[in-house]
Amino acid sequence: MGRVVELDNRGLEPPEPMMRILDALETMGDGDTLVARNDRQPMFLYPELEERGYAHRTEPMDGGGYRITVWKAGKERP
DSSP states (O other): OOOEEEEEOTTOOTTHHHHHHHHHHTTOOTTOEEEEEESSOOTTHHHHHHHTTEEEEEEEOTTSOEEEEEEETTSOOO
């Protein structure tokens, strides 16, 4: 089991949340998981993740916004 990297992107304007997520992925190992909180659903992020070999799940959060969980595709789903 790897580490969990958390990012709070709320209050940031696009494309900064997406750029922060992609930058964080470059520092992660295969067993690590990224959990990001965004104000908006990051539609342009999903193709980038898939192209780089990552799987993802997006869930609405109570009170607004979205929680995006990202992990290396083919690894156990967090």
